Amino acid sequence: xxxxxxxxxxxxxxxxxxxxxxxxxxxxxxxxxxxxxxxxxxxxxxxxxxxxxxxxxxxxxxxxxxxxxxxxxxxxxxxxxxxxxxxxxxxxxxxxxxxxxxxxxxxxxxxxxxxxxxxxxxxxxxxxxxxxxxxxxxxxxxxxxxxxxxxxxxxxxxxxxxxxxxxxxxxxxxxxxxxxxxxxxxxxxxxxxxxxxxxxxxxxxxxxxxxxxxxxxxxxxxxxxxxxxxxxxxxxxxxxxxxxxxxxxxxxxxxxxxxxxxxxxxxxxxxxxxxxxxxxxxxxxxxxxxxxxxxxxxxxxxxxxxxxxxxxxxxxxxxxxxxxxxxxxxxxxxxxxxxxxxxxxxxxxxxxxxxxxxxxxxxxxxxxxxxxxxxxxxxxxxxxxxxxxxxxxxxxxxxxxxxxxxxxxxxxxxxxxxxxxxxxxxxxxxxxxxxxxxxxxxxxxxxxxxxxxxxxxxxxxxxxxxxxxxxxxxxxxxxxxxxxxxxxxxxx
Amino acid sequence: xxxxxxxxxxxxxxxxxxxxxxxxxxxxxxxxxxxxxxxxxxxxxxxxxxxxxxxxxxxxxxxxxxxxxxxxxxxxxxxxxxxxxxxxxxxxxxxxxxxxxxxxxxxxxxxxxxxxxxxxxxxxxxxxxxxxxxxxxxxxx
Numbered sequence: 001x002x003x004x005x006x007x008x009x010x011x012x013x014x015x016x017x018x019x020x021x022x023x024x025x026x027x028x029x030x031x032x033x034x035x036x037x038x039x040x041x042x043x044x045x046x047x048x049x050x051x052x053x054x055x056x057x058x059x060x061x062x063x064x065x066x067x068x069x070x071x072x073x074x075x076x077x078x079x080x081x082x083x084x085x086x087x088x089x090x091x092x093x094x095x096x097x098x099x100x101x102x103x104x105x106x107x108x109x110x111x112x113x114x115x116x117x118x119x120x121x122x123x124x125x126x127x128x129x130x131x132x133x134x135x136x137x138x139x140x141x142x143x144x145x146x147x148x149x150x151x152x153x154x155x156x157x158x159x160x161x162x163x164x165x166x167x168x169x170x171x172x173x174x175x176x177x178x179x180x181x182x183x184x185x186x187x188x189x190x191x192x193x194x195x196x197x198x199x200x201x202x203x204x205x206x207x208x209x210x211x212x213x214x215x216x217x218x219x220x221x222x223x224x225x226x227x228x229x230x231x232x233x234x235x236x237x238x239x240x241x242x243x244x245x246x247x248x249x250x251x252x253x254x255x256x257x258x259x260x261x262x263x264x265x266x267x268x269x270x271x272x273x274x275x276x277x278x279x280x281x282x283x284x285x286x287x288x289x290x291x292x293x294x295x296x297x298x299x300x301x302x303x304x305x306x307x308x309x310x311x312x313x314x315x316x317x318x319x320x321x322x323x324x325x326x327x328x329x330x331x332x333x334x335x336x337x338x339x340x341x342x343x344x345x346x347x348x349x350x351x352x353x354x355x356x357x358x359x360x361x362x363x364x365x366x367x368x369x370x371x372x373x374x375x376x377x378x379x380x381x382x383x384x385x386x387x388x389x390x391x392x393x394x395x396x397x398x399x400x401x402x403x404x405x406x407x408x409x410x411x412x413x414x415x416x417x418x419x420x421x422x423x424x425x426x427x428x429x430x431x432x433x434x435x436x437x438x439x440x441x442x443x444x445x446x447x448x449x450x451x452x453x454x455x456x457x458x459x460x461x462x463x464x465x466x467x468x469x470x471x472x473x474x475x476x477x478x479x480x481x482x483x484x485x486x487x488x489x490x491x492x
Numbered sequence: 493x494x495x496x497x498x499x500x501x502x503x504x505x506x507x508x509x510x511x512x513x514x515x516x517x518x519x520x521x522x523x524x525x526x527x528x529x530x531x532x533x534x535x536x537x538x539x540x541x542x543x544x545x546x547x548x549x550x551x552x553x554x555x556x557x558x559x560x561x562x563x564x565x566x567x568x569x570x571x572x573x574x575x576x577x578x579x580x581x582x583x584x585x586x587x588x589x590x591x592x593x594x595x596x597x598x599x600x601x602x603x604x605x606x607x608x609x610x611x612x613x614x615x616x617x618x619x620x621x622x623x624x625x626x627x628x629x630x631x632x633x
Binding site for chain 1: 538
C-alpha cells in the first residue's frame with residue numbers, strides 16, 4: 001500500500017467526520033486519528049530513509065495535467081514533525097478546550113483541514129498545488145484565529161486574511177508567468193528548464209513577495225503578532241510552529257531547489273538583511289511587550305528571521321558552505337517549531353493559572369507551577385541556541401557555514417540575535433522568580449491540569465532532544481540534494 | 493497583437509487598478525471587492541499569456557477554475573468574518589493602532605478570562621461532566 005496519499009486521506013477523512021458528526025467525542029477521536037497519522041508518517045519516513053525519494057501520481061494522471069506528490073528527505077522530516085507537534089497539540093487542546101465548548105465545535109474540523117493542507121504543501125510536487133495548499137492553510141488558520149468570535153480575534157483574523165490573500169495573488173501571478181514561459185509547473189521539470197531571464201526573475205520576484213507576506217518576514221510581519229498572540233493557546237502553537245513554516249518551505253524550495261543558481265547574490269544578501277532586521281526588530285519588540293503571549297508572538301517574528309539567513313549563506317558560496325546553510329536552516333525550522341509550540345502551550349497554561357495575560361502577573365509563580373515554567377525555559381534554551389538543543393545545532397551549522405564562506409557579518413547577526421533572545425526570555429524568568437513576590441505568597445489562581453503541563457513539557461523535551469539526535473534528520477535532509485544534485489548549481 | 497495578449501494586458505491593468513484600491517481604501521468590503529477584481533486580473537493573465545502557441549491549452553483553464561473556487565471560498569470567509577466583526581464592533585474598517593496594541597479593553601478581556609478560568613476549573617473538577625457553559629466564552633457579546 002502506498003503511504004503518500006494516505007497522509008492526505010487521513011486528515012481529510014477526520015475533518016469530514018468532525019464537521020458532519022459534531023456530537024461525537026471529537027477530541028479523543030482526533031487524538032486517535034493523529035496516532036494513525038503519526039504511524040503513517042513514521043513508516044513513510046523509514047521507507048524514504050531506506051529506499052530514497054518517492055513520487056506518486058494521483059489517479060495515475062501524469063504531470064502537467066495530473067497532480068504529482070513527492071516525498072523526499074525534507075518532506076518526510078516535515079511530515080513527521082507536523083504529525084508529532086499536531087498530536088501533542090491535540091492532547092493539549094483536549095484538556096484546554098473543556099473551558100471553551102463554543103470553540104470546540106469548530107476547532108477540530110479546522111484542525112484537521114489545517115493538517116491536510118500542511119501535508120499537501122509538504123508533499124506537493126508542483127507550483128499550483130502549492131498555491132492551493134497555501135490557500136487552504138490560510139483559510140483554516142484564519143478560521144482558527146477567529147474561533148472565539150470576539151472583536152479583537154475577528155480584527156486579527158481579518159488582518160491576517162487580507163495580508164494572506166494579497167500574498168497568494170502575488171504568488172499566483174508568478175505561477176502564471178512561469179507557466180506561460182515554460183509550459184509546466186512541475187518543480188522537477190522546472191529546475192531543468194528555468195533560464196535566467198527577465199520573465200523568470202519577474203515571476204520569482206512576485207512569488208517571493210507573496211511568500212514573504214505569508215511568512216511574516218519583516219517589514220511585512222504586522223499581521224502576525226495580533227493573530228498569533230490573540231488566538232487560543234493550541235491554535236497559537238500550531239500557527240507559529242507550522243503555518244508560517246509552510247510558506248517559507250515553498251520559498252526555500254523555489255530558490256534553492258527548483259530555481260537553484262537563479263538567485264542573484266545581491267538578492268540573497270537582501271533577503272538576509274530582511275532576516276537580520278526581523279531578528280533585531282522582533283527581539284526588541286518582544287522585550288517591550290507587557291503581555292506574555294505577545295512576547296512569544298514577537299519572538300516568532302524574530303526567529304523567522306533566522307530562516308531567511310539561509311539564502312545569503314547558500315547563494316554564491318562553496319557547495320560545502322551551502323550544504324551547511326541548508327542543513328542548519330532546515331534544522332532551525334524543525335527545532336523552532338518544537339520549541340515555539342512548547343512555549344505557546346506552556347504560556348497558555350501559565351495564563352490560565354494566573355488568570356491574566358500580563359507578564360507582571362507571573363510574579364512569584366516559580367514555586368507554584370514549576371513544570372510549565374520549566375517547559376518554557378527548555379523551549380527558551382533551544383530558541384536562544386544554548387547547547388545542548390536543536391536550536392544550538394541549527395545555529396552552529398549556520399555559524400559554520402557563515403565562517404566557511406567568510407561572511408562575517410552574518411556571524412555577528414547570529415550571535416547578537418541569540419543574546420537578544422536570551423534577554424527577553426530572562427525577562428519572564430526575572431518576574432517569575434521574584435523572591436519578594438514569592439515571600440508574599442503571590443501567584444497562581446487556578447491549578448493547571450497535568451495534561452496541559454505534560455504536553456508542553458514533552459514538546460520542549462523534543463526540542464532539546466534534537467540537540468542529541470540531530471544527525472538523523474540532517475542525514476535525511478541531505479538525501480534529495482545528493483541525489484538530484486539540486487544544490488550543486490549554487491556554487492559560482 | 494493577438495487577442496490573447498490583449499487578455500493578458502487587460503489582466504495587468506485590472507491588477508494594477510485593483511491593487512491601487514486595495515491599498516488606498518480602508519473599508520473592508522471595498523477591499524474584498526478589490527481582491528476579487530485583482531483575482532480576475534490574475535486569471536486573465538493566466539489564460540491569456542499561456543495561449544500564445546495558437547492552440548487551446550487545457551491546463552491554464554483547469555488552473556483558473558481551481559483558482560476561482562479558491563477565490564470564492566476566500567471571499568465567503570472574508571465576508572462572514574467581516575459581518576461578524578461589523579455586528580460586534582459596528583466598524584467597517586480596522587483600526588491602525590491595533591497593530592501594536594491588540595487588546596485595548598483590558599478590563600473587559602480579563603473579565604472574560606476569569607470567566608473562562610472559572611469554567612475551566614469547573615470542567616477540571618468534574619472530568620466526565622460536560623462543562624456546557626457557552627455563556628462563558630461568549631461573554632463579549
